[in-house]
Every structure is written in structure tokens, then in C-alpha cells.
Amino acid sequence: MPKRAVRANLTSYMADLKTKDKLLASIHKISSLLTRPISLDTILTSIVKETSLVFGFTRLAIFLADKDRGLLECRYIHGFSPEDSERALRFPYRLDYHDCVETRVARYGKTTFVKDYLSDPRVTPTDLKVCRIMRRVSTIAVPLKIKRDIIGLITADKDAIKLKLTRKDINAFTTFANQASIIIENARLQEQNQKKIKQLLTLQTIGKKTSSTFNLQKLLNVISASALKITKASSCTLFLMDDDSKQLKIASRNGYGNLDVVKFRLKVGTGIIGWVAENGIPLLVSDVHQDARYLEITEGVASQLAVPLISEKRVLGVLNVDSQNRGAFSDDDLKLLMIFAGHTASLIKNVRLYGQVMTERNFREDILESSPNSVVSINLKKEISSINRRTEEIFHLKRADVLGRRAADIFEEDIIQIIDLALDHHTVVDYKEIKKTGKEGDTAIFGITSSLLKNHQRNLIGAMVIIRDLTEEKKTEELIRRMDRLSSLGQLSAGIAHEIRNPLTSINFNVQLLAKKLVMTEATRSLIDDTQEGIDRIRILVKGMLDFAKPSRPSLKRDYIPRVLKDSIALMDSQLKKNGVDVAVHMQDPFPEVIFDAHQIQQVFVNLLLNGMEAMAEGGTINIKSLIEKDAKKKGEHALLHFTDYGVGISPENLSRIFDPFFTTKPDGTGLGLPIVHKILEQHNASVGVRSEEGKGTTFILKFPIHRAEE
Ligand SMILES: Nc1ncnc2c1ncn2[C@@H]1O[C@H](COP(=O)(O)OP(=O)(O)OP(=O)(O)O)[C@@H](O)[C@H]1O
Ligand SMILES: [Mg+2]
Incomplete structure (x- = not known):
């Protein structure tokens, strides 16, 4: 080999070595960045810087492919004008649509060097458009690859100047890009991981927020x-x-x-x-x-x-x-x-x-709450675990005061027996009636049912008692019964009275005639007197029967009850005095006006006073007091009159019969006094009730509707 050639070779070899050296130094520099958590942007910036340094490019762009979305995005750009940079970053290439150097490199992974856009046969219309916009004459585009996978590309040029690159330069740049792609991919993965971690953390916080x-x-x-x-x-x-x-x-x-x-x-x-x-x-x-x-x-x-x-x-x-x-x-x-x-x-x-x-x-609780019956549940320790609103009303209790307390401390013996029966002997009561006497001597009647409470496993967990207040029901029942008897007996007695009245008139007439004609001895006199007395009694009875059966229609007027009461007492004054009976009157003042028939109401008062007097053989006091009662539900008002005596009282078995016609316990009684009272009051839309205790006394309660003058 000639010396010159050797030297040339050597120079080229040295230059090559120098480039490689520089390249290695650059890669080393970039790689060192990776040991720290650094953003992809920082990595790309340093890649751009190092390449310009080694290869002398003035402009450089890094594209990354997003296969999911089919995009090729410019992720980093260096050396372009701000407008060009912005455009490049904003408009990604669509891999399936745009055909240009960049997309082809991204698709086929081959380094492409276009020396002159104007003469290169591979150039497409898209390329020409890009060249025009970016004032590009030549470019080198190198794929960024991880194994076989193309993750993007780097393109570089020198403004409007044609690139002069040797094969070696191209190879060196490709090698550099291969190294860089590993670094980019690593940084990208790191960034993705961080994003995922962040997202998972968000998920976790959301999870916490939503779970609660x-x-x-x-x-x-x-x-x-x-x-x-x-x-x-x-x-x-x-x-x-x-x-x-x-x-x-x-x-x-x-x-x-x-x-x-x-x-x-x-x-x-x-x-x-x-x-x-x-x-x-x-x-x-x-x-x-x-x-x-x-x-x-x-x-x-x-x-x-x-x-x-x-x-x-x-x-x-x-x-x-x-x-x-x-x-x-x-x-x-x-x-x-x-x-x-x-x-x-x-x-x-x-x-x-x-x-x-x-x-x-809530539905179940609502049902329970609005139940007309009292519902009480008791646990195995015989403590009250729940009561409903009706229980509070019937027993005058406050829920907060009784929950958790022993049932025996709250309810009466009768109810406790039923609870014991359920919890100790697992025996339920289908129906049991009990009576409860209130403070004022009024009796309430309850119907009780019990049942066992079991959980899902069918284990006994307590008992439930349902208590129905039958007092009003019983009263109504009694009233109906009373009215029934009154009307049938009334009709009967009216018929009889009518039949008796005419013969009685002639008997009376004849007896009087006989008395005049007979020579009176002591014995005859007494006989005649007895007969006359008998006739009188029958006359009273007949009159009573007729009064009861057909009391004249009341002529109703707005009147003043205390006045009529005073008159009635005055009427009986001598009789009361004779029997040693006082009448104490406590009336509301002013007393509300009530519409009534004065004559008939006087009859009522007289009958009650008479009965009171007769009940106190030894004499005493009859108390009469008034009360005004507001009826919240029916929006009405009532005037109540209590007639109380402290006499013999009425036995429970008689109590239900005293309003029956002809019921009497008195030798001379007709038993029509109270039925007449009842009938008259009924015609006044009023009512009469009674409370009595044997040996202590009796109270009759009259209830009149009040008609306010303005109504
Ligand atoms: N204040 C009272 N105290 C005790 N018992 C009473 C009282 N009022 C009524 N009775 C009982 O009710 C019964 C019926 O009373 P009622 O007024 O209808 O008839 P009477 O009084 O027997 O007869 P009459 O009214 O015709 O004289 C009485 O016989 C008595 O047993
Ligand atoms: Mg009487």
C-alpha cells in the first residue's frame, strides 16, 4: 500500500476514532443522567445538545411513536423558529395517513438520508410541503429502536444548507441513535411508571373517599x-x-x-x-x-x-x-x-x-310507629329493647326512659306474666284481656297478644308483646248494646203503657167512686188507700214508660246550664234537706253556652240528684263540677259535668245494667230514671258515662258539645 494511502487511511481512521470517542463520551454523559430520576424532557434536551456537538447539525427533532393512537408525535425540537417548533409539536403525523420520510422511517426502521429534496425520487408531496414550511433542503432521519421495536426517530438538518454526510457519519449517527433509544425508552418507562404510581395513588385516595x-x-x-x-x-x-x-x-x-x-x-x-x-x-x-x-x-x-x-x-x-x-x-x-x-x-x-x-x-319502623297498637319487644334478659309511639301513649312513658330497663320495673303484673310465659316457657298468648284502673278510677281494657322473637338461625332472642287498647271499643260496644235494648224495650213498654193507661183510668175512676159509696170502716179505708197507692204507682210507671218511649222532641235553645242546674236543685231543695244531703256546685264561670231543651235537661239533673241522694241513706254531699274538654282530633269542644256522690256505689256486675229500662235495686224504683237520662242526652248529641266503686261512691259524667256563639 503506498504511504500516502496509508496515511490517508490512518487520518480517516483517527478521525473516525475521534468521532466514536466523542460519541461514546456523549452517550456516557447522557446515560449518567438516567441513574437519577430525570424527566424525559431533560434526556431529550441533552441528546439534542450532544448530537449537535458531535455532528454539527443546527436543527434536530425527536419523534416518538404512539402505536395505540396511531400517531407519530414530535416530542422534542431544537433549533427551529418558535412558530415552526409550535407547529411541529402541535400537529403529530398520523402513521396510517401521512406518507413522508418521518412516517416511513417510523414504519420500516431504516435510516434515510435525503441529500436533496428537490431531486430525490423518494420524496412525496407531504415531504415537499414540510420542506417548504420548514425551509428544509436535506435531512437525515434515523430510527430509534429497542430490539425490533421502532419507538420513534431523530431527524436532523442544517437549516437551509445541504448536508454533506459520509457513510461513516451516517453509521455513527445510527449507532448513536440506537444507544439514545435505549436511554429514551428507559426514561419513558420510568416516566410511565411514575405516572402509573401517581394514578394508583389517586385510585387509592379515591377508593378511600368512596368507600366511606x-x-x-x-x-x-x-x-x-x-x-x-x-x-x-x-x-x-x-x-x-x-x-x-x-x-x-x-x-x-x-x-x-x-x-x-x-x-x-x-x-x-x-x-x-x-x-x-x-x-x-x-x-x-x-x-x-x-x-x-x-x-x-x-x-x-x-x-x-x-x-x-x-x-x-x-x-x-x-x-x-x-x-x-x-x-x-x-x-x-x-x-x-x-x-x-x-x-x-x-x-x-x-x-x-x-x-x-x-x-x-325505615318502612318497617314506620309501620311499627304508626301502628294503632302498642308493640313492645323484650330481650332474653327481660329488658325492654324497643317500644313504639302507641306504647308511649297508652302507658304514659317516654321511650328514652324505658329502653334497656327491666320490663318488670315498667309494666304491670299481668303483662309481666305474659312475658315470663314467653321467655321462660316459650308459650305465647293468643289473646288475653286485662283491665287496668287509672288514677281517676277510670278503667282501661287491653287485649294482649305475645309472640317469640327469633333470629335467622331460629334461635330465641326475645319476645314481643302487642297490646291493644280496647277501652273505647268496649265503650262503644256497650253503648250499642244499651241503645239496642233501649229501643226494643222502649217500643214494647210504649205499647204496654198505652194498653194499661185506659183501663187504669177507669180503675182509678171506679175506685174513687167506690170510696165515696162505701161505708168506711178502718179496714176498708186502709184497703182503699192501698189500692189508690197501687194505682198511683202504676200511673207513675206508665208515665215513665211513655216518657221514656216517646220523649217529646226537645225544643233546643241556646241556654245557660248553670241556671238550669240551679233551678233543678231548688226544685228538690226540701227533699234533699229532709235526707240530709247538701249539693256543692263548682261551675266554670262564665260557662260556655250549650244548645239544649231546658225542661228535659232539668229532668236529667233531677234524676241524677235523686239517685245520688238515694245512694246516701245517711246523708252527705253531692259534688257537681264542670270541665271544658278540647278535642284535638275532632276539633270540637265539650262541656263535662261530673255528678259525684259518696254513697253505696254500684257493683261491677250491675254497672253494665243500670241504663237498662226497669233495672232497679230499689223496692220502689221503676228503673226508668237512667234510661230516660240516657235517651234525653242522646237526643242532645250529648252522652252519659259512669264511674263507680262499691262502698265509695259514684260519678256520672255528662258530656255536652259546646256551640260557640260565633259558629
Ligand atoms: N248514684 C247512684 N249510686 C248507686 N247506685 C245507683 C246510683 N244511680 C243509679 N244507681 C243504680 O242504678 C239503678 C237504676 O237507676 P234508675 O235511676 O234508672 O232507677 P231507680 O233509681 O232504681 O228507679 P227510679 O229512678 O225510677 O226511682 C238503681 O236502682 C241503682 O241500683
Ligand atoms: Mg232513679
Whole structure:
């Protein structure tokens, strides 16, 4: 080999070595960056710097391929004017659409050197357009590869100057690019990992936030806001499936765009969202206008990602994110949103279930609360575990005061016996009537039923007692019975009275005639007197019977009760005095006006006074007092009159019969006094009741409706 050639070779070899050396130094420098957590941007900047240094390029661009979205994006650019840089960064090449040097290098992975764009046969119209815009005459484009995988490319040029590159230069640049791609890929993976870690952390915080809410709407709002955050979308809409109508309703929405969230409905199967709901498969659409399923719901959507919310193989709804940019979502976004959707679907299901349980519970509690019966449940320790509102009313209790206390401390013996029977002997009571006497001598009647409480495993956990207040019912029953008897007996007695009256008149007449004609001896006199007395008694009875059967229609007037009472007492004054009976009157003053028939009410008062007097053979006091009672429910008012004597009282077995016609315990009684009282009051829309205790005394209670003058 001639010396010159050897020297030339050597020089070229040395130069080559020098370039390689520089190159290695650069790569080393860049690689060292990787040991620290450094951003992809920093790595790309230093690659650009080092290449310009080694190869003397003035402009350089690094493109990375995003295969999911089919894009080739300019990720780093150096040496271009600000406008050119911005344009390059903003408009990625579409791998399946644009045909130019860059996309071809990204597709086929071959280093391409275009010495002169104007004469190169490989140049396409796209290339020419780019050249024009970027004022480019030649370029070198080197693929960035990881094993066989092309991750992007580097392009370089020298402004408007033609590049003069030797084969060796091209090889060196390719080697450099190969090294750089490893560094880029590493940095990219690192960045992706960091992004994933960040996303997972977000998921975790969202998970915590959502798991602690039992309010469905709140949960749905958190879900849609979180999905928006995770995917960096422009808007997120959460659709829930209405199983009956097979329609999707918007449950929550976040982000841009106008939509009538309340009224909007989407049929399952329509649009991308409807498709996802129907098929239960997620769908990522990079360009909605290329997808036949797309249905415009809001303006300006370019790409869309919809994932189904599935719980126990049922689609509950769809979580959808939109973006105004094409290809805004990646496969990673899809995977992440799927994980998120899986988590949220089960949460939604749980919260719904919780809601259902609560509704059922409230429903059951409402039923219990509004029950007309008292319901008491008792645990195995015989402590009260629950009572309802009616229990509070009947027994005059406060829930807070009795819960957890021993039943024996709260309820009466009768009820405790039933509880003991249930818990100690597992025996229930189908129906038992008990009587309870109140402080004022009024008796209440209760019907009691008991049952055993068992849990799901059929183990005994307590007992339940249902107590029905029968007092009013019994009173009504009694009243009906009384009226029934009154009317049938009334008709009968009216007939009899009528039949007796005429012969009685002639008997009376004849006896009087006989008395005049007969010669009176002592014995005859007494006979006649007895007969006359008998006739008088029959006359009173007949009159009473007729009064009772057909009391004249009351002539009702607005009148003053205390006045009539005073008159009645005055009428009986001498009789009362003779029997040593005082009458003490305590009347409301002023007494409300009541509409009544003064004559008939006087008859009532006289009858009650007479009975009171007769009950106190030794004399005493009859107390008469008045009370005004407001009836909250029926919006009425009543005037009550209590006639109390401290006489013999009435035995329980007689108590139910005293209003029966002809019931009397007195030798001279007709037994028509009280039936007449009852009948008169009935015609006044008033009523009469009685409380009595044998040996202590009796109270008759009259109840008049008050008619206020202004009504
Ligand atoms: N204040 C009272 N104290 C005790 N028992 C009473 C009282 N009022 C009524 N009774 C009982 O009720 C029965 C019926 O009374 P009612 O006024 O209807 O008839 P009577 O008083 O027996 O007869 P009459 O009224 O015709 O004299 C009485 O016989 C008596 O047993
Ligand atoms: Mg009487």
C-alpha cells in the first residue's frame, strides 16, 4: 500500500476514532443522567445538545411513536423558529395517513438520508410541503429502536444548507441513535411508571373517599370527578341503567359541555355508550367521527373512552370520558379506568343495597310507629329493647326512659306474666284481656297478644308483646248494646203503657167512686188507700214508660246550664234537706253556652240528684263540677259535668245494667230514671258515662258539645 494511502487511511481512521470517542463520551454523559430520576424532557434536551456537538447539525427533532393512537408525535425540537417548533409539536403525523420520510422511517426502521429534496425520487408531496414550511433542503432521519421495536426517530438538518454526510457519519449517527433509544425508552418507562404510581395513588385516595360514603349521589359525584382526574379528560359522564325501561340515565356529570342532565335518556344499544352498556365491553374511540356507532351528545367531542360498570355479571351503567382532542386516551387509560370502574361498580352496588336495607328498615319502623297498637319487644334478659309511639301513649312513658330497663320495673303484673310465659316457657298468648284502673278510677281494657322473637338461625332472642287498647271499643260496644235494648224495650213498654193507661183510668175512676159509696170502716179505708197507692204507682210507671218511649222532641235553645242546674236543685231543695244531703256546685264561670231543651235537661239533673241522694241513706254531699274538654282530633269542644256522690256505689256486675229500662235495686224504683237520662242526652248529641266503686261512691259524667256563639 503506498504511504500516502496509508496515511490517508490512518487520518480517516483517527478521525473516525475521534468521532466514536466523542460519541461514546456523549452517550456516557447522557446515560449518567438516567441513574437519577430525570424527566424525559431533560434526556431529550441533552441528546439534542450532544448530537449537535458531535455532528454539527443546527436543527434536530425527536419523534416518538404512539402505536395505540396511531400517531407519530414530535416530542422534542431544537433549533427551529418558535412558530415552526409550535407547529411541529402541535400537529403529530398520523402513521396510517401521512406518507413522508418521518412516517416511513417510523414504519420500516431504516435510516434515510435525503441529500436533496428537490431531486430525490423518494420524496412525496407531504415531504415537499414540510420542506417548504420548514425551509428544509436535506435531512437525515434515523430510527430509534429497542430490539425490533421502532419507538420513534431523530431527524436532523442544517437549516437551509445541504448536508454533506459520509457513510461513516451516517453509521455513527445510527449507532448513536440506537444507544439514545435505549436511554429514551428507559426514561419513558420510568416516566410511565411514575405516572402509573401517581394514578394508583389517586385510585387509592379515591377508593378511600368512596368507600366511606353511604350516600349514593355523593358517591356517584366522586366517581365521575375522579374518572375525569385520572384520565385528564374534558368531561366525564356516569350513566346508570334503568332496568325497566332499558334506558341509561345520567347519574353524575363533570366537565365541559351543555347537557340536560335530568331529562337526558339514552337507549341501550344506541351510540358508543349504549353499545358499551349492551355488550358490557369497554370501548376506546380515538376519533369519534370515524366510528359508525358515534352519536353526538355534546358538541366538540373528538375522542371517547367508555367502560361498563359491571357487578355480578350485570351492567349497572357506563362510565364515559370525552375529550375535545383526537386520540386523547391510551390503552393505559382504558386499563386504569377499567380497574376504577370495577372498584366503583361494587361500591355502587353496596351503597344501593345499603339504601335498600335502610328503606326497608325505615318502612318497617314506620309501620311499627304508626301502628294503632302498642308493640313492645323484650330481650332474653327481660329488658325492654324497643317500644313504639302507641306504647308511649297508652302507658304514659317516654321511650328514652324505658329502653334497656327491666320490663318488670315498667309494666304491670299481668303483662309481666305474659312475658315470663314467653321467655321462660316459650308459650305465647293468643289473646288475653286485662283491665287496668287509672288514677281517676277510670278503667282501661287491653287485649294482649305475645309472640317469640327469633333470629335467622331460629334461635330465641326475645319476645314481643302487642297490646291493644280496647277501652273505647268496649265503650262503644256497650253503648250499642244499651241503645239496642233501649229501643226494643222502649217500643214494647210504649205499647204496654198505652194498653194499661185506659183501663187504669177507669180503675182509678171506679175506685174513687167506690170510696165515696162505701161505708168506711178502718179496714176498708186502709184497703182503699192501698189500692189508690197501687194505682198511683202504676200511673207513675206508665208515665215513665211513655216518657221514656216517646220523649217529646226537645225544643233546643241556646241556654245557660248553670241556671238550669240551679233551678233543678231548688226544685228538690226540701227533699234533699229532709235526707240530709247538701249539693256543692263548682261551675266554670262564665260557662260556655250549650244548645239544649231546658225542661228535659232539668229532668236529667233531677234524676241524677235523686239517685245520688238515694245512694246516701245517711246523708252527705253531692259534688257537681264542670270541665271544658278540647278535642284535638275532632276539633270540637265539650262541656263535662261530673255528678259525684259518696254513697253505696254500684257493683261491677250491675254497672253494665243500670241504663237498662226497669233495672232497679230499689223496692220502689221503676228503673226508668237512667234510661230516660240516657235517651234525653242522646237526643242532645250529648252522652252519659259512669264511674263507680262499691262502698265509695259514684260519678256520672255528662258530656255536652259546646256551640260557640260565633259558629
Ligand atoms: N248514684 C247512684 N249510686 C248507686 N247506685 C245507683 C246510683 N244511680 C243509679 N244507681 C243504680 O242504678 C239503678 C237504676 O237507676 P234508675 O235511676 O234508672 O232507677 P231507680 O233509681 O232504681 O228507679 P227510679 O229512678 O225510677 O226511682 C238503681 O236502682 C241503682 O241500683
Ligand atoms: Mg232513679
